[in-house]
Amino acid sequence: MNRVALLTIGDELLEGRTVDRNAATLARAFTDAGGVVIATESVGDDVTRIADSVRRLAAAASTVVLTGGLGPTPDDLTRAALAAAADCALVSDAAMEAAIEVLTRGHAPARNRLQAQRPAHARWLDNPVGSAPGLALEIGAATVYALPGVPREVAAMLPSVLDEWQARTSARPRARRTLSVIGVREADLVDRLGPLLARGVTPEVSVTVHSGVITVTVRGTGADERAAAIRAALGDDCFADDDTTLAGTVVLALRVRRATVAVAESLTGGMLASLFVDVAGASDVFAGGIVAYHDAFKTSLLDVPASILAQHTAVSEAAVRAMASGARQRFGADFALATSGAAGPEPDGPAAPGTGWIACAGPDGASTRALNMPGDRALVRRRFALAALDLLRRQLLADTP
Amino acid sequence: MNRVALLTIGDELLEGRTVDRNAATLARAFTDAGGVVIATESVGDDVTRIADSVRRLAAAASTVVLTGGLGPTPDDLTRAALAAAADCALVSDAAMEAAIEVLTRGHAPARNRLQAQRPAHARWLDNPVGSAPGLALEIGAATVYALPGVPREVAAMLPSVLDEWQARTSARPRARRTLSVIGVREADLVDRLGPLLARGVTPEVSVTVHSGVITVTVRGTGADERAAAIRAALGDDCFADDDTTLAGTVVLALRVRRATVAVAESLTGGMLASLFVDVAGASDVFAGGIVAYHDAFKTSLLDVPASILAQHTAVSEAAVRAMASGARQRFGADFALATSGAAGPEPDGPAAPGTGWIACAGPDGASTRALNMPGDRALVRRRFALAALDLLRRQLLADTP
Numbered sequence: 132m133n134r135v136a137l138l139t140i141g142d143e144l145l146e147g148r149t150v151d152r153n154a155a156t157l158a159r160a161f162t163d164a165g166g167v168v169i170a171t172e173s174v175g176d177d178v179t180r181i182a183d184s185v186r187r188l189a190a191a192a193s194t195v196v197l198t199g200g201l202g203p204t205p206d207d208l209t210r211a212a213l214a215a216a217a218d219c220a221l222v223s224d225a226a227m228e229a230a231i232e233v234l235t236r237g238h239a240p241a242r243n244r245l246q247a248q249r250p251a252h253a254r255w256l257d258n259p260v261g262s263a264p265g266l267a268l269e270i271g272a273a274t275v276y277a278l279p280g281v282p283r284e285v286a287a288m289l290p291s292v293l294d295e296w297q298a299r300t301s302a303r304p305r306a307r308r309t310l311s312v313i314g315v316r317e318a319d320l321v322d323r324l325g326p327l328l329a330r331g332v333t334p335e336v337s338v339t340v341h342s343g344v345i346t347v348t349v350r351g352t353g354a355d356e357r358a359a360a361i362r363a364a365l366g367d368d369c370f371a372d373d374d375t376t377l378a379g380t381v382v383l384a385l386r387v388r389r390a391t392v393a394v395a396e397s398l399t400g401g402m403l404a405s406l407f408v409d410v411a412g413a414s415d416v417f418a419g420g421i422v423a424y425h426d427a428f429k430t431s432l433l434d435v436p437a438s439i440l441a442q443h444t445a446v447s448e449a450a451v452r453a454m455a456s457g458a459r460q461r462f463g464a465d466f467a468l469a470t471s472g473a474a475g476p477e478p479d480g481p482a483a484p485g486t487g488w489i490a491c492a493g494p495d496g497a498s499t500r501a502l503n504m505p506g507d508r509a510l511v512r513r514r515f516a517l518a519a520l521d522l523l524r525r526q527l528l529a530d531t532p
Numbered sequence: 533m534n535r536v537a538l539l540t541i542g543d544e545l546l547e548g549r550t551v552d553r554n555a556a557t558l559a560r561a562f563t564d565a566g567g568v569v570i571a572t573e574s575v576g577d578d579v580t581r582i583a584d585s586v587r588r589l590a591a592a593a594s595t596v597v598l599t600g601g602l603g604p605t606p607d608d609l610t611r612a613a614l615a616a617a618a619d620c621a622l623v624s625d626a627a628m629e630a631a632i633e634v635l636t637r638g639h640a641p642a643r644n645r646l647q648a649q650r651p652a653h654a655r656w657l658d659n660p661v662g663s664a665p666g667l668a669l670e671i672g673a674a675t676v677y678a679l680p681g682v683p684r685e686v687a688a689m690l691p692s693v694l695d696e697w698q699a700r701t702s703a704r705p706r707a708r709r710t711l712s713v714i715g716v717r718e719a720d721l722v723d724r725l726g727p728l729l730a731r732g733v734t735p736e737v738s739v740t741v742h743s744g745v746i747t748v749t750v751r752g753t754g755a756d757e758r759a760a761a762i763r764a765a766l767g768d769d770c771f772a773d774d775d776t777t778l779a780g781t782v783v784l785a786l787r788v789r790r791a792t793v794a795v796a797e798s799l800t801g802g803m804l805a806s807l808f809v810d811v812a813g814a815s816d817v818f819a820g821g822i823v824a825y826h827d828a829f830k831t832s833l834l835d836v837p838a839s840i841l842a843q844h845t846a847v848s849e850a851a852v853r854a855m856a857s858g859a860r861q862r863f864g865a866d867f868a869l870a871t872s873g874a875a876g877p878e879p880d881g882p883a884a885p886g887t888g889w890i891a892c893a894g895p896d897g898a899s900t901r902a903l904n905m906p907g908d909r910a911l912v913r914r915r916f917a918l919a920a921l922d923l924l925r926r927q928l929l930a931d932t933p
Binding site for chain 1 (some may be wrong): 543544545546547548549550551552553555556557558559560561563569570571572573574575576580586589606607684717731738741749751795797800801802803804805806807808809810811812814818819820821822823824825826829831832862863875877878907909910911913
């Protein structure tokens with residue numbers, strides 16, 4: 132068994148100053164590569180605790196990957212802890228010191244000296260994007276890899292660590308398919324998929340939910356076939372089977388049709404535009420957007436008739452339809468999306484927090500949807516933005532000849 | 533010592549399908565409440581592994597808080613694992629089953645039965661926002677609290693758990709001040725603060741950095757005085773000492789001046805508007821925004837002279853200044869911010885990824901800044917948006933009579 136244990140190091144983790152993203156990054160990478168991650172742990176900047184955890188994890192797993200504590204400050208104690216865990220001396224490496232000296236242009240020589248220390252039994256791992264090199268050493272029957280705590284440096288160093296790990300363990304990458312689903316409640320999805328979600332057999336199927344988007348992960352032999360069956364059962368509710376975001380899916384669908392989109396945002400306030408612009412290369416389909424937070428600008432910038440706002444309020448089907456139509460015209464776009472509602476915590480006139488409307492205007496008219504979303508202000512806004520993207524996605528699917 | 537250990541449970545954590553936010557939430561809450569979090573661990577949905585971790589952590593800490601595995605599906609195994617760790621039977625609780633029956637309106641009685649099981653020695657913890665109740669029990673000398681894994685439910689149940697914990701341990705809340713800093717590099721901040729950052733003494737001072745915003749956390753007796761001294765040393769580079777976001781700080785400064793702001797975004801593409809709208813009650817100072825991703829709309833919607841775009845390109849000081857001025861006019865706002873640049877991964881004409889301009893237009897003219905930000909597309913956009921907020925913040929500080 133290719134058992135992997137993860138250890139993330141730093142007082143900031145135990146005081147909740149930082150959310151631990153490295154653990155998830157490493158867990159996903161080693162699981163995909165064919166490993167079985169048996170545990171992840173976090174400990175503070177303390178030589179004894181780090182050494183104790185490393186020894187215990189090295190006894191339970193054949194590989195231990197740790198992050199953090201390799202920087203140049205006095206509370207970077209991973210080097211000393213690894214020497215203690217491996218029961219060897221901490222030595223100064225003149226060649227590494229010279230290399231770091233070049234990298235930092237000679238600033239802070241005392242700090243460079245600290246970073247050039249390593250347990251006598253350890254070897255260096257190259258860090259292509261930072262001054263703190265990584266370390267690898269054997270402790271008992273386990274190989275321990277130590278990486279810096281900066282997520283960008285972990286990402287940069289991970290491929291070569293995985294290569295070495297794969298060569299050493301002969302682990303075989305585990306097939307993974309990730310299906311992304313929107314517009315379905317988790318309980319309904321479970322009912323619809325029934326035996327396709329069977330547990331305890333290969334391929335393994337698991338379900339997670341974030342902001343109303345359900346992710347179905349299928350792992351192991353037969354993943355492709357099972358994922359295809361699940362995708363077929365979900366039909367249009369499944370928007371991607373390859374980690375593409377919802378915005379990425381919509382950008383792609385627009386690009387295929389050589390169509391453009393604009394947005395008119397009230398409640399989402401720029402978030403919808405931002406989801407489009409997040410997609411690299413979105414500029415060939417995303418025309419632009421108008422954030423019309425006040426009614427006056429819904430009229431002056433989006434041509435929403437003042438009579439509609441007076442008669443129906445801004446949080447109404449008529450208003451959101453007019454906003455979408457106005458944005459479509461102003462940007463000369465093929466499609467336009469609009470959002471209006473109460474994000475909370477306070478109601479917006481008669482509209483309760485979490486309630487509102489979205490619209491999608493296109494060449495063949497507009498479709499609208501009333502929404503009532505749970506969650507705090509940030510989550511309500513995010514759910515509205517995703518629901519608007521999904522409205523356009525389904526529109527594009529329906530339009531396909 | 534009020535030692536606390538945290539355990540988060542779920543295969544999704546060991547496969548990297550979910551970033552573990554519960555650990556950070558709990559770590560922060562118990563540290564603030566006067567606890568010392570000695571370790572956090574994650575294990576999968578496995579009775580033996582959960583029970584082993586609970587026993588080991590209960591021997592090392594006086595309190596163990598765990599999340600996850602209390603739901604109604606067969607892989608929710610925390611109840612059984614706690615019974616094993618406490619060496620007692622798993623019993624059915626008819627009263628709890630009846631209560632859950634009411635809550636779920638009788639759907640899925642088999643699932644309700646599962647959730648109504650508890651270790652014989654455990655008592656229930658009320659869950660005000662979900663159907664899975666929590667559990668509390670003694671294992672050895674430690675008290676173990678088990679909460680569901682949904683972050684919203686953890687947040688809802690945490691206050692009463694902390695109250696009970698505080699009454700039991702007589703722990704006293706630990707003073708914490710959080711200073712937020714922008715526009716300074718971490719190394720320069722360390723140099724400027726010198727002995728104010730002394731380590732290993734009370735109050736403890738620690739530094740973390742995210743997207744170019746530095747957080748200086750000061751904890752323990754004397755935190756207020758030390759924080760005040762650090763704030764004085766940092767001057768205007770420190771924008772908050774109470775967890776207020778940069779956008780929140782700017783909204784407050786605008787509100788005090790009864791001033792309004794609008795935005796004109798190219799590179800940030802709605803993110804800057806969204807940061808304003810994230811602030812509850814922003815509508816009294818945030819007028820709106822225009823995302824003009826294409827040059828044609830910079831002219832038609834923001835009145836940027838075509839000659840400026842032709843002569844200087846859209847990524848230029850002249851263009852971003854005209855964008856800000858155009859947004860200020862269109863929205864009749866007191867101030868306007870504009871962003872233009874190359875987010876990457878591809879260059880935008882002659883502009884390299886990460887480079888561009890921001891502008892702030894106000895009653896007394898416009899100020900501009902050239903930026904060159906490291907990071908991927910999402911990070912570059914975020915850094916530009918934050919830099920634009922900071923440009924306005926410093927403008928407002930300078931304008932104060």
